[in-house]
Amino acid sequence: MMRFAPAILSVAVTLGAAFAYFWFLRVPAIRNHPALYLAGFALGAVIAAAAVWRSARWPNIAALALSVALLVLGAYFNFVFARLPAAGAVLKVGEAAPDFTLPDAAGAAVTLASFRDQRPVVLVFYRGYW
Amino acid sequence: MQILAISPDPNERSQTLAQKLRARYRFLADRDLAVTRRYGLVHSRGGPSGEDVPIPTTVVLDRRGVVRWLKVADNYQVRPDPADVARAARGL
Numbered sequence: 001m002m003r004f005a006p007a008i009l010s011v012a013v014t015l016g017a018a019f020a021y022f023w024f025l026r027v028p029a030i031r032n033h034p035a036l037y038l039a040g041f042a043l044g045a046v047i048a049a050a051a052v053w054r055s056a057r058w059p060n061i062a063a064l065a066l067s068v069a070l071l072v073l074g075a076y077f078n079f080v081f082a083r084l085p086a087a088g089a090v091l092k093v094g095e096a097a098p099d100f101t102l103p104d105a106a107g108a109a110v111t112l113a114s115f116r117d118q119r120p121v122v123l124v125f126y127r128g129y130w
Numbered sequence: 131m132q133i134l135a136i137s138p139d140p141n142e143r144s145q146t147l148a149q150k151l152r153a154r155y156r157f158l159a160d161r162d163l164a165v166t167r168r169y170g171l172v173h174s175r176g177g178p179s180g181e182d183v184p185i186p187t188t189v190v191l192d193r194r195g196v197v198r199w200l201k202v203a204d205n206y207q208v209r210p211d212p213a214d215v216a217r218a219a220r221g222l
Contacts, residue, residue, distance in 0.1 A: 028211035065140050078205070084185050087202045088170025091187075100165040104159035105141045110134065110158055116195050120222040122215060123189040124155070125171050125180045127206070128137035129147075 007063040009049030014067040018074075034078045041071040055057035097123070131219050136160050137184060160184075171202070173217055192222040 017040020024030035037128065044067035051060040101111040115121045133157045139147075147157065160166050166184045177183040188210045190199035199218035201210040 008187075028209075028213070032208045032211065034205070034207045073217070078207070081189045082205045082207050084173055084176070084204055084205070084206055086188065087185055090168070090170035091189060091197055091202075092196050092202055093199055093200055094178035097189060097197055098168050100166060100168065102136065102160055103141060105157045105159075107141060110156060112134075112191075112195065115132055115191075115193075117193055119132055120193055120198075120219050121134060121191040121195075122219055123187075123191065124133060124135045125166055125169070125184045125187040125189075126135060126137045127168055127177075127186060 003055075004051075004057075004059045006047055006054075007059040010048035010051065010063040011042045013047065014041055014063075014070055017041055017044070018070065034082075038071065038074050038078060041074055043065055045071055048085055132156070134158055136165065138163055138166075190215060190218045190222070198222060200217075 017037045020040075021030065021034070021037040030036065045064065048060060048064035048067050052058075052064050097112065099111065099113045101109050104110050112121065133155045136158045138161055139157075139159060140161070141157070141159045163172055163182055163184065166172055169187075171185045172188050173183050173185045175182060176185075186203040186206060186209060188199075188201045189197055193197050199215070201214075203209065
């Protein structure tokens, strides 16, 4: 069993990185650094690669395959799939935001300008549920 | 400070979310993305079935309606830290 301790460690680091990222999704310091899970996958791959180099037995090879697969998928997700285009040049710090009127959850019309001279406003544009 | 959360979600869905989060947000429905488009914040065909979706963005306006702080996401996993938003809105 101890012979495969590096393979077990590699799998633990790899899966641990994935679970920890989801577990701490509501912690901004974790969520906003998705490169952390990639670093975990890379560390898992390095440990497994060292184990395979010492002994090309199947548990070591399986650990290497798992960590490399997650590293490739994770990198694709983070660097390609999750990327967003740049916004159009409408909003600029120091310039007025365009006024609008939209219905709220109760159906009542809300106009941005109605908050003028009342209080500061935070606009949160979000993608919504799907 | 007034938080206005804007999405293409129908109002019923936002109402459920508001109750779940017990948020002091006001959820505004921009069903056809007309306002989001006017703000230059549409990710064209960015949705799972190729529909247009908003680019996640947080904007802090002062009492005169002037933009004082702005964060446009370039990766949808990343969203502003609420503490940073609160800091930006403090004293406006």
